[in-house]
Amino acid sequence: MEHVKTYPKADDDIVLMDWKFSFTPNDTSDMTKRQLKNKVNPKIVLEIRIGKAMISKGLDVIVEDMQFSGLMRVKVKLQIPFPHVEKIEICFLGKPEIDYVCKPLGGETLGFDINFVPGLESFILDQIHANIGKAEHPINTVDIS
Numbered sequence: 655m656e657h658v659k660t661y662p663k664a665d666d667d668i669v670l671m672d673w674k675f676s677f678t679p680n681d682t683s684d685m686t687k688r689q690l691k692n693k694v695n696p697k698i699v700l701e702i703r704i705g706k707a708m709i710s711k712g713l714d715v716i717v718e719d720m721q722f723s724g725l726m727r728v729k730v731k732l733q734i735p736f737p738h739v740e741k742i743e744i745c746f747l748g749k750p751e752i753d754y755v756c757k758p759l760g761g762e763t764l765g766f767d768i769n770f771v772p773g774l775e776s777f778i779l780d781q782i783h784a785n786i787g788k789a790e791h792p793i794n795t796v797d798i799s
Contacts (some may be wrong), residue, residue: 656723669730670748676723696720699759714759715768724750749783 657674662669679696682735698717703710725747756768756778769775
C-alpha cells in the first residue's frame with residue numbers, strides 16, 4: 655500500500671477510500687537471508703486457446719515475474735446488525751500497470767518471452783483491461799448480509 659485517501663464527507667453509512675498500491679512479489683530489497691533462501695518465484699500456468707470452436711488449439715504458457723500497480727476505489731457500505739458490513743465494492747480508477755513474463759510451457763530452457771512477438775503484448779494488455787472494466791463497474795462486490 656503506497657497511499658490511502660479517505661473521503662470523510664461520504665454518507666454516514668459509507669466508508670470511501672482510494673488505495674494506491676503495488677504488488678511486486680520478486681522485490682527482495684527488504685528480505686532477510688533466511689527469507690531469500692526460502693523465496694519462491696510465483697508462477698501461473700495458463701492455457702491459451704488459439705482459434706475458434708472446433709478449429710481451436712490449446713497452448714500452455716507460464717506467467718512469471720509478475721508485478722502490477724494501480725489506483726483502486728474501495729467502497730464499504732455499513733449496517734447496524736452484525737457483521738456491520740453490508741457490501742464491499744472494489745474498482746480500478748484507471749488502467750493498472752501490469753508487467754510479466756509469459757513463456758510457452760518448457761520455456762524455462764528456451765527462454766523465449768512470447769510478449770516479444772510484435773503486437774501480442776499490447777493485445778494481451780488490452781484484453782486484461784477490457785475484462786477489468788470501467789471504474790463505474792465494480793470488479794468485485796461482496797454482499798455480506
